[in-house]
Amino acid sequence: MQNTYAVVDDERGFSFRNCRRNQNLISSGFKPPNVTKTGTTICGVIYKDGVVLGCDTRTTNGHIVWEKCCEKIYKIQENIHVAGAGTAADMDAMVKLMRANAEFHRLNTNRKIIPVSYLKTITSRMFFRYGGAISCHFIIGGFDHKGPHIFIVHKEGSSMKLPYATMGSGGYIAMSIFESRWKPDLEEHEAKELVADAITAGIVNDLGSGSNVDLCIIKKNSSEKIYAYRKIGVSGIKVLDYNIRRGTTGVDLKAIKKIDVDIIEEKVVKMNI
Template sequence: MQNNFGLLDEERGFSFRNCKRNESLISSGYKQPNITKTGTTICGVIYKDGVVLGCDTRTTRGRIVWEKCCEKIYKIQEHIYVAGAGTAADMDAMVKLMRANSEFHRLNTNRQIIPVSYLRTITSRMFFQYSGAISCHFIIGGYDNKGPHIFIVHKEGFTMSLPYATMGSGGYIAMSIFESKWKPDMEENEAKELVADAITGGIMNDLGSGSNVDLCIIKKNCSEKIYAYRKVGITGARIFDYSMKHGTTAVDLKAIKNIDVDIIEEKIEKMNI
């Protein structure tokens, strides 16, 4: 009897049943789909008086650094922000839907402060509806009547509520920083430095993450975004002077020698124009 994965009940582990099929398709001219890799490091932590979200500012297109100062933390409501990782177009469309749905809920219920869990629920339902076809992930941070919250939402619709969270290609490095330095009821400066250290770890160890560290602090009655809280990818200063006069070309030669050449044969041909 076979299960949903096409394996017999007594079979266990990885199945190599399709390897010969794949080789046959490739040999017959079938072009394999390209692997799309995106790079980002985002994280968030709950501290004593609120939430701190952090992200890097690099955007990549394949192996090319496309943008060095990209914004990855988005405002949904006055008390709710999200940090996104993934494909930029999908992320932009999802953020617009999240803003619209949260505003509709606020107007329909006449609430000035909507629950952060509501945004988590509608985002999870939208992701689940498309079965993982939307290629982005979110860390939702906010402060409502029940206090500070952090939720992670995967592109398949899976969600979790955590005291700290990391996502993106540099998320594993950032998680190691949190696991070694996190403690409950941190002060605001401690939380900001912890998030900055986690993002810095992702920037220094992940090629898809880079440039600066942006932070967002969300409290009960206010929120603040800090751009370039820490500059990590600083380029070195130029040592030499590379300026040249207009109309000149730099030549790295110190001596010019004339070379005597013996002409063995000389032939002149006319071009047919």
């Protein structure tokens, strides 16, 4: 009899043995669980003197906006910050592991700052170890002895070094801003506006992204977070007083106009019920 159960072995790399099991389960009538879609727009760019990371602040649960002021840029070391997209619980656990591993490496090597590539490597290995089961992605930005760096790490473990990067459900929209306006050796104010415009494009065109634009500027000897650098979709100012007494309705304008009506034809029709 063919084995249709999960197989656990010590082989390195990806294993696709469970694909046949899943196919047999679905063909026998098993209904797979629904996937909950999350939405985020994160991006980062290298400029003349450092790195600028940006993110939106909306947290979603399916079609429900769960929180409007969520923090998606995390400090790993003084010289390294990461912007995350994906499932909040997985992201929180991964950030704790990244912080712990980075601090252990700093203490073991007696360094003041650790290389950004080291954090990229250990993060990529952790993702690869679980074969894509950890549902989150990261843009790693930092400054070390080799200068500013931006790395992207996908949940399958693949990674890449880029001059600018976007991720999340609004990432493709934000990428259009970078591809049309990015140039080498950006000034700090240009980089901040470019990242803010990219996140704004994601917020405006992606339903999973929203609220404010948060930025993080990482330089050689310092880092700074700017919360609500730009606010999108601010509520308007109330015009009327909504404290209305019971039995009344407040109106902004009252006008009575007499309308003359001529009855041309009147006919009574009896209906059978």
